[in-house]
Every structure is written in structure tokens, then in C-alpha cells.
Amino acid sequence: MPGHGTVVTGTIASGCIGEGDEVEIYPFGFKAKARSIQIHGRRVSEATAGQRVGVNLPNVKVEELKRGMVLAEVGSLIPTHLINARLHYLESNSEPLYRRQRVKFYSGTSEAVARVILLNGEKLLPGESALVQFRLEKKLVPVPFDKYIVRSLSPISTIGGGTILETNCRKYRRYDPDTIEQLEVFEKGEHEEIVELLVKKSKYQPLKPDEISRKSGLNRSGAKRVIDILLQRGIIRINGAAIHKEWYEDLKRKVVDAIKQCYQRNPLQRIVPKEELKSKIGMALDSKLYDRVLQDLTTEGVIEVKGGGIRLAHSKASLTPEQELIADKLESPSPKPRIF
Numbered sequence: 001m002p003g004h005g006t007v008v009t010g011t012i013a014s015g016c017i018g019e020g021d022e023v024e025i026y027p028f029g030f031k032a033k034a035r036s037i038q039i040h041g042r043r044v045s046e047a048t049a050g051q052r053v054g055v056n057l058p059n060v061k062v063e064e065l066k067r068g069m070v071l072a073e074v075g076s077l078i079p080t081h082l083i084n085a086r087l088h089y090l091e092s093n094s095e096p097l098y099r100r101q102r103v104k105f106y107s108g109t110s111e112a113v114a115r116v117i118l119l120n121g122e123k124l125l126p127g128e129s130a131l132v133q134f135r136l137e138k139k140l141v142p143v144p145f146d147k148y149i150v151r152s153l154s155p156i157s158t159i160g161g162g163t164i165l166e167t168n169c170r171k172y173r174r175y176d177p178d179t180i181e182q183l184e185v186f187e188k189g190e191h192e193e194i195v196e197l198l199v200k201k202s203k204y205q206p207l208k209p210d211e212i213s214r215k216s217g218l219n220r221s222g223a224k225r226v227i228d229i230l231l232q233r234g235i236i237r238i239n240g241a242a243i244h245k246e247w248y249e250d251l252k253r254k255v256v257d258a259i260k261q262c263y264q265r266n267p268l269q270r271i272v273p274k275e276e277l278k279s280k281i282g283m284a285l286d287s288k289l290y291d292r293v294l295q296d297l298t299t300e301g302v303i304e305v306k307g308g309g310i311r312l313a314h315s316k317a318s319l320t321p322e323q324e325l326i327a328d329k330l331e332s333p334s335p336k337p338r339i340f
């Protein structure tokens with residue numbers, strides 16, 4: 001609009017937007033401030049989910065924007081070219097859908113050409129449904145539990161659709177029972193089950209609450225509520241980020257095993273430098289998580305922290321018979337000199 005700059009329009013899918021809010025344009029990645037907001041030509045200070053709005057974005061050029069881009073809170077979405085979903089293949093289709101067949105994928109006003117990977121079969125017959133992975137030719141920013149449709153490339157017609165279950169994932173192997181089981185949890189599980197699965201899949205890399213929110217499709221307050229429930233049940237541990245109790249306990253064992261291995265290699269070594277011990281665990285560990293594990297092991301009386309080093313509690317140097325002999329000689333009193 002002349003004198004105002006670029007105005008984008010759309011429907012608010014969730015949450016709200018207010019004047020002055022900092023927003024991000026996905027998957028473009030450009031950040032801007034909402035200078036003003038209009039609903040049906042009337043300026044408002046805030047708009048909420050379900051309303052059609054126009055948002056004035058300064059310092060954004062019209063030619064940089066395209067239909068299908070998404071306006072959202074900064075850092076709240078993850079552009080992805082891999083999407084796992086339940087696909088319902090319409091009964092009206094005359095031909096089966098084959099593995100690796102190319103289709104047009106639509107989510108909201110976004111679209112991309114995608115290849116359909118059937119996770120448990122070679123083809124999908126009309127009227128059937130299956131768990132699939134869409135491998136997109138360009139990145140989109142859908143969230144879990146969004147609806148989508150797919151159309152054939154030629155002739156163009158709607159052939160199916162369903163619900164998005166997981167985004168920003170890895171390429172899954174076909175006929176993998178663990179993969180199928182995980183996606184069924186995303187599809188049918190309660191919020192607590194979904195968040196627990198996400199944290200468990202992350203293994204030794206703790207998930208921050210914002211990451212849990214993005215991956216689960218829950219808003220921030222909903223994600224925090226579920227995290228608190230799992231924390232109270234003892235299912236996860238959190239120190240700024242969440243790790244599953246199974247991996248946390250395993251990490252404690254790895255720390256103790258690494259100290260014992262240092263003792264085996266060097267029986268005279270009783271103190272293992274903190275950073276050396278961290279490197280011997282064999283993975284890139286979050287520093288806060290590592291410190292929390294050491295703190296818990298110390299509280300439990302398993303290890304002792306001495307200066308910048310770690311040792312097993314009540315440990316003593318183990319000497320060979322030859323070393324014991326030398327030690328005895330060094331510790332025995334020297335004979336008095338003979339005087340002539």
C-alpha cells in the first residue's frame with residue numbers, strides 16, 4: 001500500500017498477534033515487526049485465532065514474499081523437507097498409489113512436489129490408508145496435527161489427504177517396526193505419551209521446552225504443562241532442557257565406567273580431570289547436563305570432586321607386587337649410618 005509499505009494477509013491459525021510484535025516469515029527466515037494490524041479494513045491492536053487479518057510489515061519487499069509463506073513468532077517453526085503422516089487414499093481413485101510416486105503436497109496455502117515413501121508396503125489401493133513419509137522438493141513449515149491434501153501431477157486431481165504426525169525428522173527405513181510404533185504413538189497417543197517419546201528419541205541431547213513445543217504441535221503453555229506432569233512422575237529430568245530418565249541413568253553409568261577405564265589404564269591415577277573424563281564418555285554432551293550428572297553422583301556418594309578432578313568415592317590406588325615392593329622400600333625408615 002502506497003505510504004504504508006508491504007501488507008500481508010491471511011488467517012490466524014493459532015495464538016494471537018499484536019501491534020509491535022516481532023515476527024518471522026517462514027521459510028524465508030526474515031524477521032520484522034508488525035507495525036499495524038487490520039481486520040476488514042478496521043485497525044485493531046490485537047487479533048486472535050480464526051480471524052482474517054492484514055499485517056503491515058516495514059522493511060520487507062513485496063517481491064521477496066510468496067503465497068504459502070507463514071508469519072509466526074520468531075523461532076516457533078522449523079522449515080522441513082521431510083514429513084511423516086497418515087495418508088488416506090481416496091476410494092474414488094482408479095489406480096493404486098505406488099511407492100516413491102511423485103505427488104503435489106498442500107498444507108494451508110503452501111504447496112510442494114513430494115515423493116511418497118510407503119513405510120510398510122509397495123502400493124496403496126483405493127480406499128486404503130497407510131503411514132507414509134513425504135520427501136518434499138522444497139521446504140515447508142507445517143506443524144504436527146495439521147491437515148493436508150495431495151493431488152496427482154497429471155492429470156491434476158485430488159487423490160487423498162490426512163494428518164501430519166511428525167516434521168523435521170530423519171529419513172526413516174521402511175518395514176521398521178519401531179518407526180511404525182513411534183508414528184502410531186504420534187497418531188493416537190495422549191500429549192504426555194507424545195512428549196515422552198520425543199524426549200526419549202532425542203537420547204543424550206536434551207530438548208528445550210521451545211523445541212518440545214515445535215516438535216509436538218503444542219503451544220508453549222501446553223508444552224510446559226505436559227513437561228511438568230512428566231517431571232512430577234519422574235519420567236524425565238530437566239535442567240533447562242529435558243532428558244528421559246532412561247538415558248539420564250545410562251549417562252550416570254557411562255561416567256562411572258569411564259572413571260574405571262582410566263583406573264585400568266593407569267592404576268596409579270586416582271583423580272581424572274573433569275574435561276578429560278567428559279571427552280572419554282564418547283559423545284558431545286551438554287555442559288549443564290554433564291554438571292548435573294556429576295552433582296547427582298556426588299550427592300549419591302558415588303564420586304568425589306577434588307579441585308578440577310573426579311574420582312570414585314573411597315577408591316585407592318591398586319599396585320602390582322613390584323610396585324608394592326618399591327613402595328615398601330620408599331616408606332621404610334632409612335638405616336642409621338655406621339660411624340667408624
